Amino acid sequence: MTPPPLPDSLFALTLVLLLLAPLAIAGVALINTGLGRSRSAAQSLLGSLAILAVSVLVFGIVGAAFTGNLPGAAGGAGRTFLLAGKPWNWLGAAPFLLGGLASALPQAQLALLFQFLSVALLGLIPWGSGADRVRMTAGCAIAAVLAAFLFPLTAHWIWTGGWLAQLGVNFGLGAGFADGGGAATVHLLGGLSALAVIWIAGPRRGKFPREGLATAMPGHNAVYVVFGCLLALVGWLAWNVAGAVLWLHGTPASLALTAVNTLLSASAAVVATFAVTRIRFGKPDASLCANGWLAGLVASSACAGIVSPGEAIFVGLIAGIGTPLLVEVLELALSIDDPSGAITVHAAGGLWGLIAAGLFAPQAGQLVAQLVGIATLLGLVFPLTYGLFALLNRFLPFRADSDGERIGMDLHELGGGAYPEFVIHRDESYR
Amino acid sequence: MKYAGLLVMPAGFFLAIAALLLFPAPGLRAAFVVCGLAVEAMGLAVAVRGHMEARGEHQA
Numbered sequence: 001m002t003p004p005p006l007p008d009s010l011f012a013l014t015l016v017l018l019l020l021a022p023l024a025i026a027g028v029a030l031i032n033t034g035l036g037r038s039r040s041a042a043q044s045l046l047g048s049l050a051i052l053a054v055s056v057l058v059f060g061i062v063g064a065a066f067t068g069n070l071p072g073a074a075g076g077a078g079r080t081f082l083l084a085g086k087p088w089n090w091l092g093a094a095p096f097l098l099g100g101l102a103s104a105l106p107q108a109q110l111a112l113l114f115q116f117l118s119v120a121l122l123g124l125i126p127w128g129s130g131a132d133r134v135r136m137t138a139g140c141a142i143a144a145v146l147a148a149f150l151f152p153l154t155a156h157w158i159w160t161g162g163w164l165a166q167l168g169v170n171f172g173l174g175a176g177f178a179d180g181g182g183a184a185t186v187h188l189l190g191g192l193s194a195l196a197v198i199w200i201a202g203p204r205r206g207k208f209p210r211e212g213l214a215t216a217m218p219g220h221n222a223v224y225v226v227f228g229c230l231l232a233l234v235g236w237l238a239w240n241v242a243g244a245v246l247w248l249h250g251t252p253a254s255l256a257l258t259a260v261n262t263l264l265s266a267s268a269a270v271v272a273t274f275a276v277t278r279i280r281f282g283k284p285d286a287s288l289c290a291n292g293w294l295a296g297l298v299a300s301s302a303c304a305g306i307v308s309p310g311e312a313i314f315v316g317l318i319a320g321i322g323t324p325l326l327v328e329v330l331e332l333a334l335s336i337d338d339p340s341g342a343i344t345v346h347a348a349g350g351l352w353g354l355i356a357a358g359l360f361a362p363q364a365g366q367l368v369a370q371l372v373g374i375a376t377l378l379g380l381v382f383p384l385t386y387g388l389f390a391l392l393n394r395f396l397p398f399r400a401d402s403d404g405e406r407i408g409m410d411l412h413e414l415g416g417g418a419y420p421e422f423v424i425h426r427d428e429s430y431r
Numbered sequence: 432m433k434y435a436g437l438l439v440m441p442a443g444f445f446l447a448i449a450a451l452l453l454f455p456a457p458g459l460r461a462a463f464v465v466c467g468l469a470v471e472a473m474g475l476a477v478a479v480r481g482h483m484e485a486r487g488e489h490q491a
Contacts, residue, residue, distance in 0.1 A: 083452065084452045086452075167451075171451050199433070199482055202486075203486075208486070334479055334482075334483065335482070335483050335486050336482075364457075365457060367461070368457070368460060368461050368464055371447070371461075371464045371465065371468060372447050372448075372451065372464055374468065375443060375444050375447035375464065375467050375468050375471060376444060376447070378440065378443075378444075378468070378471045378475070379440045379441050379442075379443040379444030379445075379447070379467070379470075379471040379474075380440075380441055380444040382437075382440065382475075383437045383438070383440050383441055386437055387437075
């Protein structure tokens, strides 16, 4: 299915938006750093930069070929098999090393740029969850696996004419799986990757003592976290509007609504989290409110181009109420040590946004299309991700040795701290 | 136990795909896709439980 050609003005607008979208990456990197410990801050931020670079390189050399945006796979071609008389397009087949990029349609080039940014953001999500214990080389290797294989596979299925995008044409399920802003390809995949990394690397030392409740390990810099949220807003607005143009084929009239819905969803989410944490703890919690804000943005990634403003507020409210509750369940009941809250924010937020897009879409069958897409990511891509990461961990252990955790990842991996004038003190939470 | 849970999850995915191929009626199709998701949720629950048990043994 060939998308309609973009008018020049819309092309220019989308390009400008995509040049603003990296602010979302900067925001997430700052949030990850602020939610980690002070003795791992430089490693966290340098790791984010390294992961961004590795993701982009690996995607450009290998991954883009399997995503299939460029000539060779244009118009949804690629590797297809027939099952029950229907074509199942399962893998893109573009040239390696971005061959044909210069001669590709401008719209295909924009789509490729969108995917480059998506793969860079994706790599940062498991990195935040592995904060304070995962080595930088392991973080880069995880990002490389995501960029070379897992992201291209899902991005092709959902964005570039793959079988999930064709659910509408082949099975009459609405407009096919809808994911304008990367709620599935970036956030759900990233959140599930984060869960796999946490399971493999294990919790931070002292997080879950033999007796008693989990130890609280608050983030070291609330200013980074909240400023990261504000930066992320700019990037997210650009991301969702550009995604609505490229993947939902939105008209100019619908683009401002997409941006308004993004803003409403995030605002409703942070207000809801503020209220829940105030009721629950007596005072609002900065890091949980930041997670709520981000969960609202993530949920809007799926549905901002589809829902009405009232529905966007509802989506944000549910995301904001659910975030602090799920963070608590994961930590206290399920022994999952997720410093950045990626599973709650990205996996659960993305999941809710994708369901909401199906619930509120005008087309019949859209909800079933969304559920099939979710079933694919959860039932097929997650076990595959865990298997690949477990294999990778055999050759390149994710976790730093206990000395690294004790002195901090900055000194261990970089030989110097982010705040050299601070005295490193013994952590009382170690038992 | 964690691996058992992870191996159950693809069964849910194949159930969702089977629903697309076998049931043209929207109601039945939706019901089977939801069943597929339920199987995946059970697999995930088993994997989470396996993770917690493994952590408990490690701590003991």
